Amino acid sequence: MSPFAGTPPAPYYAVIFTSRWTPETAQNPADYYATADQMHQLASAMPGYLGIESARGADGVGITVSYWATERDIANWKQQLDHLAAQQRGKREWYEHYELRVAKVERSYSGPAGR
Amino acid sequence: MSPFAGTPPAPYYAVIFTSRWTPETAQNPADYYATADQMHQLASAMPGYLGIESARGADGVGITVSYWATERDIANWKQQLDHLAAQQRGKREWYEHYELRVAKVERSYSGPAGR
Numbered sequence: 001m002s003p004f005a006g007t008p009p010a011p012y013y014a015v016i017f018t019s020r021w022t023p024e025t026a027q028n029p030a031d032y033y034a035t036a037d038q039m040h041q042l043a044s045a046m047p048g049y050l051g052i053e054s055a056r057g058a059d060g061v062g063i064t065v066s067y068w069a070t071e072r073d074i075a076n077w078k079q080q081l082d083h084l085a086a087q088q089r090g091k092r093e094w095y096e097h098y099e100l101r102v103a104k105v106e107r108s109y110s111g112p113a114g115r
Numbered sequence: 116m117s118p119f120a121g122t123p124p125a126p127y128y129a130v131i132f133t134s135r136w137t138p139e140t141a142q143n144p145a146d147y148y149a150t151a152d153q154m155h156q157l158a159s160a161m162p163g164y165l166g167i168e169s170a171r172g173a174d175g176v177g178i179t180v181s182y183w184a185t186e187r188d189i190a191n192w193k194q195q196l197d198h199l200a201a202q203q204r205g206k207r208e209w210y211e212h213y214e215l216r217v218a219k220v221e222r223s224y225s226g227p228a229g230r
Contacts (some may be wrong), residue, residue, distance in 0.1 A: 002193045003135060003176040004214055018168045020118060036167055048176060053214075055170040055178045061118040063170045063178040065131055083187050091227040099119055099168075099225045103129050103218035110214045112206040 005067050010105045013068045014052055019059035019090075019098035032094050035086050036056025042082055048073025060096075067105070074102060120166025120182050127165055134205075134213035136175035147209050150201050153171045157197055163188025175211075182220070189217060217222045 025032050030034060036054075043049055048069035056062030066073045088099070151169075158164050163184035166225050171177030173176045193196060203215070 003174070004133060004212065006198075007214075007216075010216075014129075016131065016220075017131060018170075018180070020120060039222070053178060055133075055172045055174075055176050057170045057172065057219070059118070061168075061170050061216065063168060065178060065180075066230045072170060095227060097119060099122075099223065100171040101122075101125075101220045102131065103220040103225040105218040108214065110212070111215070112210060114196070 002055060003064075004110075005053050007050050007067050007105070007108065009105050012105050013071060013083075014073055014103045014105050015066045015068065015074055016101040016103060017066075017098060018063045019062050019064075020096045021056075021061075021062070021094060021096075022096045025094045026060045035089065039083060039086055043077060046073065046077050046080065048076070071102070075110065118168060119166050119225075120180075121180050122165050122220070122223065125222050126188055127220050128181065128189055129194060129218045129220050130181045130189055131216040131218060132179045132181075133210075133215075134177050134179075135211045136171075136177070136209060137211045138175075140209045141175045150204065154198060154201055157195065158192060161192050162219070163191070163224065170191065224226075 024055060040052055041053065044045060050067035052064065052066045054062065054064040058084070068077070131151040136144070155167055158167065158181060164185060165182035167179065167181045169177065183192070
């Protein structure tokens, strides 16, 4: 699977989620990854879903950006029941800290040309 | 150093840069990391710089999000001479593929509360 989201021409929306795992999650991330996989699958079936990109380093800091057609689609996904349960586990178990930002993508480029 | 950017209340701008290293860079990333450190230092001295967040996984896929007060500040940083040289090296040597998106952050949250 490509790690790049095949987003359409702007405008569309991005949810930028930056987080740091708790030390417990870093030691045993199996549960986290199982739920993350499940959430990606559920999200990809939601209206307005455009794609997701994700990276996590050895320091336990991760960034996940999901892309959506409209703000309404983001609100809708936020309220999905399994996703609400995962959000609760994230707050209680997985994340030491997180920052979530909702942003409107205005333009985009890709590269390098010719590769 | 905190991995989280201490951004002000929205609105402000985000540059979302998702990339995959070439196999050569993955094997020997020292040069990449030295330049990345230098770019972070230079960026942080630019007008309108608000912070940066970055993560790269073992698969060589990374996401770096830099935050800026205005679109003008982003254009300004894009044209900085050392940054232009680094962009050229990125295209020639470091990145197999990248996606760059400029987005206007409309709202943000952080958590978990009480930690």
